[in-house]
Amino acid sequence: MATTTDQQNIAEAFLAAREKKTPLTAYPGAVPETMADGYAIQDAAIARDGRRIGGWKVGRIAPELVARYGGNRLTGPIFADEIVDGADGAEPAMPVYAAGFAAAEAEVLLCFGTVEDRDHDIISVRDCIAEVRTGIEIASSPFPEINRHGPAVTASDYGNNKGLVLGPPIADWRAKDLVRMPVEFAIDGETVGAATMEAMLDGPFGSALFLIRTLRARGIAIPPGTWVSAGAITGIHEIRPGQRGEALFDGKIRVGCTITG
Template sequence: MATTSDPILVAQALLAARAEKTPLTVYPGAYPGTMAEAYAIQDAAIALDGRRVGGWKVGRIAPELVERHGGNRLTGPIFSDEIVDASAGEIPDMPVYGAGFAAAEAEILLCFGEVADGDYDIDTVRDCIAAVRTGIEVASSPFPEINRHGPAVTASDYGNNKGLVLGPPIADWRDTDLITMPVEMSVDGEIVGAATMETMLDGPFGSALFLIRTLRARGIAIPPGTWVSAGAITGIHEIKPGQHAEAVFDGKIRVSCSITG
């Protein structure tokens, strides 16, 4: 039987694997070759899922694949019921697909206020940001090889997202040089990555600008309160159930979570 390229059938299979927590040994259809094909699957899955989208993750496309895919970023939905506030120092349990792919990423989180009609640029996009917080994106998919077949495959399964931990705010973000802020990521107390946002293309506000343009092209509104997980700062750190992840921003702002299966 031929491998399906019907985005609805692929979306149904991906959703079933997530709901049943069943690992996918093969991708459930033809690999999407373009971002348009990937977002068609993603849009179908969002519609079938029915949950409210509370934010969007933004990830980077490898430099050697930028020309092929027409851009340097991808996005996927973060559902409201998988966004956890840990700003008071809580250590929430964040579930992943233990037999699939799972990772934790230190990220800057932007909260949209009103997004007006018209064009934005890298400077004016700040005007529609209401708050900035620290956080951890939990990436997970029942397809263990999700990141091995290109960004379109990654984007097709919710951008490989499984949740978001909201850490403490950066209250003075308008006057802070976020780009040079040092960030460290630890797993079970061992540092697994350290970097600044200088590694993130044009930084977190570039991610917000990308998201506005991409969602508008897909006909998706951005209501106030929508979160943007702006991209991995220290890398994509694979993680397993039972482990503990902690991100430290500017040497003093901490956000943590425990990973469950």
């Protein structure tokens, strides 16, 4: 899909705001009305950014907006230089846009192996997965109202992503009932959310299947080693510089980070 001049200008405005760390007080152009429009802006920004993509975040579209936007999920790139390994117990410092929007989310992370060029379903997509980890997605945008104008706007600024913390692996993930695994999230030691993946549509593997189909439609390859952050489990927890976030999976697997501006 060819991008319009306005879409290119929007992409450049987001890139400039991210680089200069300055907030956008208003959306920098015509608000995208469809997911195709949002992804066109995202693709223009990716092309200009030039960094290697190491993964993709997947988020849920609110049920009342599904009919309007034609689907129940959205995606955005996670750049390789913003993917940090916290599996050894270290708590990396993760930057956010202090004057924009910032949140942290407990998520299951799937690492793709080889994605064969064929149609997949919710069962066969598991064969594309080489590793499953716990983790935290950092959602942040220089536009404070990124999530208030619909999923196409969210998608237009990298899906509201600013990084990924890779937590410890789930060693027995093929045999484990991931959907019923209890997950908690705490900020500065206070629990702010607790849930399982039972409410996550068709679960983390459904997110992987959505991503394969969506990226193929956009002509984007999925090389081995690509991560997918499968969706917020306990909620989207707004967080500020100076705070500490920690996710607890299955009552025993911990992954944490500190937030910087």
